[in-house]
Amino acid sequence: MRNFVSRMQLIALLVLFSWAAPAALFADQRVDETRPFKADGTVLISNISGSIGVIGTSKKEVRVEGTLGEGVEELKIEEKGGRLEIKVVYPEKSDRAEESHIRVLLPKGCEVHASGVSADVEVSGVEGEVEANAVSGDVTVKDSPKALDVETVSGDIAVLGEVGSIEAVSVSGDISIEKARGYISVEAVSGDIDLHGENVDKLKANTVSGDITFRGSFTKKGSCKINAHSGDITLVLPGGIEADVEAGSFSGSIDSDFGSSKYKETEFVSAVSLSFVLGSGDLRIRLQTFSGDISIEKQ
Amino acid sequence: MSAGMSHEEAWSLLDAYVDGEIPEGEMARVAAHVEECGECRREVERIRRLLARALLLPKEILPERDLWPAIEGEIGQAPAKAPARRFFLPRRRAVAWAAAAALLLAAIGLMSGRGDRGAPDVVTRTENVRWESHLARSAAVMTALRKECGGTGGDVARALSASRGDGAASRTYEENARIIDLAIAEVERAWIRNADDPELAGRLAHLCRMRAFLGERIAQSAMWA
Numbered sequence: 001m002r003n004f005v006s007r008m009q010l011i012a013l014l015v016l017f018s019w020a021a022p023a024a025l026f027a028d029q030r031v032d033e034t035r036p037f038k039a040d041g042t043v044l045i046s047n048i049s050g051s052i053g054v055i056g057t058s059k060k061e062v063r064v065e066g067t068l069g070e071g072v073e074e075l076k077i078e079e080k081g082g083r084l085e086i087k088v089v090y091p092e093k094s095d096r097a098e099e100s101h102i103r104v105l106l107p108k109g110c111e112v113h114a115s116g117v118s119a120d121v122e123v124s125g126v127e128g129e130v131e132a133n134a135v136s137g138d139v140t141v142k143d144s145p146k147a148l149d150v151e152t153v154s155g156d157i158a159v160l161g162e163v164g165s166i167e168a169v170s171v172s173g174d175i176s177i178e179k180a181r182g183y184i185s186v187e188a189v190s191g192d193i194d195l196h197g198e199n200v201d202k203l204k205a206n207t208v209s210g211d212i213t214f215r216g217s218f219t220k221k222g223s224c225k226i227n228a229h230s231g232d233i234t235l236v237l238p239g240g241i242e243a244d245v246e247a248g249s250f251s252g253s254i255d256s257d258f259g260s261s262k263y264k265e266t267e268f269v270s271a272v273s274l275s276f277v278l279g280s281g282d283l284r285i286r287l288q289t290f291s292g293d294i295s296i297e298k299q
Numbered sequence: 300m301s302a303g304m305s306h307e308e309a310w311s312l313l314d315a316y317v318d319g320e321i322p323e324g325e326m327a328r329v330a331a332h333v334e335e336c337g338e339c340r341r342e343v344e345r346i347r348r349l350l351a352r353a354l355l356l357p358k359e360i361l362p363e364r365d366l367w368p369a370i371e372g373e374i375g376q377a378p379a380k381a382p383a384r385r386f387f388l389p390r391r392r393a394v395a396w397a398a399a400a401a402l403l404l405a406a407i408g409l410m411s412g413r414g415d416r417g418a419p420d421v422v423t424r425t426e427n428v429r430w431e432s433h434l435a436r437s438a439a440v441m442t443a444l445r446k447e448c449g450g451t452g453g454d455v456a457r458a459l460s461a462s463r464g465d466g467a468a469s470r471t472y473e474e475n476a477r478i479i480d481l482a483i484a485e486v487e488r489a490w491i492r493n494a495d496d497p498e499l500a501g502r503l504a505h506l507c508r509m510r511a512f513l514g515e516r517i518a519q520s521a522m523w524a
Contacts, residue, residue, distance in 0.1 A: 117520065135468070135520040136467060136520075151516075153468070153471060153516055153517065153520050154467070154471050169512075171471060171475050171513060171516060171517075172471055172474070172475055187509075189475045189478060189479060189509060189513060190474070190475055190478050206505070206509075208478055208479055208482050208506065208509060209478045209482070227502075227505070229482040229485075229486075229502070229506065230482065248498070250489060288498065288502075290482070290485060290486060290489075290502065291485070
């Protein structure tokens with residue numbers, strides 16, 4: 001009798017566990033895994049929905065912490081030949097998976113590749129090269145990676161630290177760079193581009209309908225080439241620049257705070273152009289729009 | 300999910316498509332069909348060439364002699380007639396008729412030459428040949444550029460159809476494709492009148508590359524969603 005009761009209790013416990021376990025699997029799962037990793041390796045991180053946080057540390061290890069959303073199959077962490085892949089794996093044909101939010105702490109000298117779809121990406125403390133892609137998520141980069149390559153479709157891009165080389169492309173997201181220097185290439189279709197920087201060596205910026213604004217300074221022999229279709233271009237520069245400036249617009253207007261400017265209209269279309277040279281003219285500035293306005297202002 | 304467009308439906312929208320007058324949601328569907336249908340593609344190119352020629356025609360052509368005194372003399376003498384029934388041609392035929400009429404008048408102007416009273420708007424034969432040559436060169440390059448920038452249309456349509464997403468990728472594509480297509484149309488119109496301008500040519504090429512980039516990124520993002 002006692003054996004029978006014990007056996008029934010065991011069966012009851014097993015039945016209870018079999019009901020409870022799937023429920024646990026479908027709830028948010030906390031993750032916290034740590035692995036040793038070299039100081040200058042390559043880390044690839046991908047997450048479809050939620051967020052990816054990347055933090056550079058002085059430790060020779062990679063730690064992944066956070067929560068996996070309900071319905072997520074697994075968090076895959078795999079190392080191959082010096083490259084560590086961290087991937088939130090969603091079921092192929094399921095619409096039930098919820099957002100996952102992961103933070104990856106890694107050696108600050110690593111090269112980082114982070115990809116999200118509707119996941120926001122934030123990178124801080126990393127000194128190696130950073131590549132970040134998102135579709136509708138926003139990308140924010142703090143501190144000073146060696147080089148930065150960012151691409152979004154509708155997410156915004158914000159670069160808050162001082163980065164020596166930046167390439168940023170967005171379709172409809174806005175691009176904001178606060179401490180530009182060195183080499184900068186930015187492109188957007190309808191997003192606005194807002195740049196602040198000192199001693200920028202080379203700036204290339206293109207938009208179709210978004211506006212482009214640059215406030216700051218260039219190196220003595222730097223170059224600046226900005227092109228917009230219907231968006232406006234605004235440059236705010238120090239009064240003592242020594243530059244060779246050419247600006248043109250087919251149907252927009254051109255205003256300049258700098259003297260010695262001359263306007264001309266071409267024969268075939270109602271285009272206006274402005275050109276002047278200040279001092280040595282070592283800094284080369286070329287601004288073009290189709291219908292947007294151009295404004296060159298003194299700080 | 301967006302369904303493919305039938306040939307008949309696309310054909311009926313080609314005029315409005317070239318003019319950019321159809322709703323945003325339909326622009327991508329027509330573009331996807333045009334990409335895959337040679338007949339529609341050739342028709343789109345023919346409409347664009349026709350409109351480009353119409354743009355080049357002089358805005359005003361003065362007749363060799365003043366016709367008004369003779370007309371004025373007839374007024375009041377002709378029997379009253381019932382007003383002519385108005386009829387409306389499909390837009391492309393209306394443009395074709397207007398272009399044909401204007402070409403006829405231009406031909407009359409050419410044969411008359413410049414009168415002593417100075418009709419500065421009459422196009423000389425040399426200028427007309429120059430514009431025709433520019434148009435031919437421009438049209439060939441524009442066709443090639445458009446083919447390059449529209450090359451991803453089919454991929455985008457397929458990716459958006461297969462996407463399980465909430466339609467955000469489709470909306471982003473349509474909105475930004477429309478922005479770029481309007482920009483391309485503006486530059487094309489300017490370039491036809493100024494085909495030697497390298498800045499316009501470069502701008503057109505850049506816009507077409509942006510169009511292709513947009514298609515590639517949207518197709519990728521739709522597949523991930």
